[in-house]
Amino acid sequence: MIFRKPKVWITSDLHFYHDKIIEYCGRPKDYQEKIIKGFEVIEDKDILICLGDVSWGRQVEFARDVLTKVKGKKILTIGNHDDSKPFMYYLHNGWDFACESFSLDYMGKKIIFSHKPMFWDGTWEINIHGHFHNNLNPQYYSKCAENYCKLIALEYLDYQPVLLENVLTKKSPYYKKKE
Numbered sequence: 001m002i003f004r005k006p007k008v009w010i011t012s013d014l015h016f017y018h019d020k021i022i023e024y025c026g027r028p029k030d031y032q033e034k035i036i037k038g039f040e041v042i043e044d045k046d047i048l049i050c051l052g053d054v055s056w057g058r059q060v061e062f063a064r065d066v067l068t069k070v071k072g073k074k075i076l077t078i079g080n081h082d083d084s085k086p087f088m089y090y091l092h093n094g095w096d097f098a099c100e101s102f103s104l105d106y107m108g109k110k111i112i113f114s115h116k117p118m119f120w121d122g123t124w125e126i127n128i129h130g131h132f133h134n135n136l137n138p139q140y141y142s143k144c145a146e147n148y149c150k151l152i153a154l155e156y157l158d159y160q161p162v163l164l165e166n167v168l169t170k171k172s173p174y175y176k177k178k179e
Contacts, residue, residue, distance in 0.1 A: 006072075008106070009042055009161035011035070012051035012115075012130025012152040015081070016066065017058045025133045031159050038160035039070045046072035048161060051130035051152055052079020052115030059083055059093050067094035077101055079115035079130065107168050117149050126150060128167060 015021040016032055028034070042048055048070060055062040059082070067074065076082075076090055076098045083089070090098035101114035103124055112124040116131045127149045134155035150167055154160075 004045060007043070007046045008164040009046060009048045009072075010051065010113075010128065010152050010164055010167060011038075011048065011154065011161040013053040013079070013133055013154060014050065014055065014062075015053055016055040016062050018056035018081070021056075025135070025155055027155065027159075031154075034159035035154070036066060036069075038158075039066075042070060042072045042161065044071045047075065048072050049075045049113055049164075050077070051113060051128070052077050053081040053130065054079070056081065057083060059085070059090070063094035073097075075099075075102070075113075077113050077115050107165060109168060111164075111168075117151075120148055124148075126168070128152060128164075 014032075014035055016035075021027055022029060022031070039048070054076065073096045074094065076095045078090070078098060078100055087098045101112055101118065103110060103112045105111075109126055110124045111126045111128055112118060114127060114129045117129045118127050120127070125148060129149065130152050132151055133153050152162065152167070
């Protein structure tokens with residue numbers, strides 16, 4: 001048997017069932033289908049980290065219709081648009097782990113994952129987060145993204161999950177500077 005190291009995939013701000021996100025972020029009408037199609041790259045041994053804002057008040061439907069079909073282990077950092085439910089609620093609705101933030105040592109880097117960017121406290125090197133979509137403020141980019149923050153914005157990823165190793169080595173357009 002050949003052992004394959006699990007791949008770690010990241011996604012953020014899915015906003016399922018949120019019709020206004022099409023207007024707010026210029027998403028195509030079929031963005032939900034694109035996200036679902038993107039999940040097909042995830043294999044049983046892989047890990048999916050979602051950086052919050054999963055659905056617009058319909059977690060149970062999302063778990064039934066989408067999450068049950070996604071392979072691998074699924075980790076959620078709860079976002080500001082997710083239901084304010086106890087962590088056990090998410091575990092009973094398709095997630096393997098749910099939290100506000102968590103840290104991970106990966107590829108020699110101490111990473112903290114969160115929905116919104118975190119203030120640097122000296123205990124980690126990189127903060128991988130969502131929340132801003134394609135509305136990244138240039139002032140934020142110049143102060144944070146170049147130094148220790150990495151924004152995961154589906155609008156720049158064709159609504160596909162991105163490999164963590166690609167985020168760390170900048171092989172992916174996980175964010176873009178505003179012109």
